[in-house]
Amino acid sequence: MAAPHRERGGIIGKLVGVVFVLALIAAAGAGYYAWQLDQKIKAPGPLSETSILWIERGNGVATVGTKLDEMGAIEDTFHFKVASRINKLAPDLQAGEYEIPANASVAEIVTLLKEGKPLLRFVTLPEGLTTKQIIARINEAPMLEGEVTLDPGEGTLLPETYSYQRGDARDSIITRMTAAHDDVINELWPNRAADLPIKTQMEAVILASIVEKETGIAAERPRVAAVFTNRLKRGMRLQSDPTIIYGLTGGEPLGRGIRQSELRGETPYNTYVIRGLPPTPIANPGRESLAAVLNPADTKDLYFVADGTGGHVFATSLAEHNSNVAKWRKIERERRAAN
Numbered sequence: 001m002a003a004p005h006r007e008r009g010g011i012i013g014k015l016v017g018v019v020f021v022l023a024l025i026a027a028a029g030a031g032y033y034a035w036q037l038d039q040k041i042k043a044p045g046p047l048s049e050t051s052i053l054w055i056e057r058g059n060g061v062a063t064v065g066t067k068l069d070e071m072g073a074i075e076d077t078f079h080f081k082v083a084s085r086i087n088k089l090a091p092d093l094q095a096g097e098y099e100i101p102a103n104a105s106v107a108e109i110v111t112l113l114k115e116g117k118p119l120l121r122f123v124t125l126p127e128g129l130t131t132k133q134i135i136a137r138i139n140e141a142p143m144l145e146g147e148v149t150l151d152p153g154e155g156t157l158l159p160e161t162y163s164y165q166r167g168d169a170r171d172s173i174i175t176r177m178t179a180a181h182d183d184v185i186n187e188l189w190p191n192r193a194a195d196l197p198i199k200t201q202m203e204a205v206i207l208a209s210i211v212e213k214e215t216g217i218a219a220e221r222p223r224v225a226a227v228f229t230n231r232l233k234r235g236m237r238l239q240s241d242p243t244i245i246y247g248l249t250g251g252e253p254l255g256r257g258i259r260q261s262e263l264r265g266e267t268p269y270n271t272y273v274i275r276g277l278p279p280t281p282i283a284n285p286g287r288e289s290l291a292a293v294l295n296p297a298d299t300k301d302l303y304f305v306a307d308g309t310g311g312h313v314f315a316t317s318l319a320e321h322n323s324n325v326a327k328w329r330k331i332e333r334e335r336r337a338a339n
Contacts, residue, residue: 049102052100127212206278
């Protein structure tokens with residue numbers, strides 16, 4: 001009876017051996033396949049030149065894989081899906097534009113998308129633009145979506161360079177500009193100089209908008225602000241040409257000199273006629289102009305006029321100012337004669 005028992009054991013042993021060998025072969029095959037897959041994922045991609053991938057809101061890994069395939073960045077979507085699953089890309093996938101380098105591997109593309117650093121675009125909105133002009137520039141900015149539907153008041157936006165991503169709403173830029181303006185004025189207001197002739201934040205913005213339009217030289221702003229502050233304290237009219245132009249054109253360039261009839265015209269923005277500030281800002285002032293009117297230079301200046309170099313010359317008396325004006329008129333005559 002012992003011999004048959006040993007025979008059965010021998011058969012079982014052989015079967016176990018066969019199974020073990022087959023398992024080794026399967027493991028080797030799986031390992032080789034995994035190695036090949038890893039090589040495919042890490043191999044240089046077919047993209048011939050750096051290109052932009054736009055991931056729209058709501059796009060998943062499958063959609064992104066199709067876009068990469070269509071733009072020629074990957075050879076097939078399978079390897080991208082595998083690499084995305086291994087690296088858990090789906091939870092980190094963010095909308096935006098991504099710069100895919102030439103010959104980027106699937107692994108490099110997945111890493112780039114997982115880090116979530118989309119390209120930023122920028123729109124620059126200089127100081128001194130009216131709200132209407134700012135809205136026009138935002139409407140012209142490429143890759144933003146929708147038209148501006150918000151209606152911000154004059155002087156309520158902070159001019160600056162703003163970043164955005166493709167697909168952002170144009171209204172979002174306006175919202176950010178409004179918030180930035182509020183942040184700056186709220187920051188500066190508590191540290192304003194004592195005994196200012198302006199009593200509210202809106203009055204500060206109105207005066208800052210006038211300073212903004214009077215000079216583009218940052219170093220001059222506190223001194224220009226001092227001139228207007230001193231005039232307001234004395235009850236003098238501001239006599240600012242940009243306010244007249246705003247009353248005539250809404251802030252668009254006049255394209256000619258101001259006529260004598262316009263200097264005498266009864267409008268709410270003619271500061272040669274009215275006393276005090278105009279009813280609204282005449283532009284959107286930047287941070288430096290807001291800071292200047294809240295802490296103007298400590299001078300007794302009451303007048304200023306162009307000096308021919310792009311800046312201004314200041315005076316404390318009308319006689320001194322008239323002399324400066326005469327010099328400026330001479331410069332103007334000489335320039336016209338040279339042309």
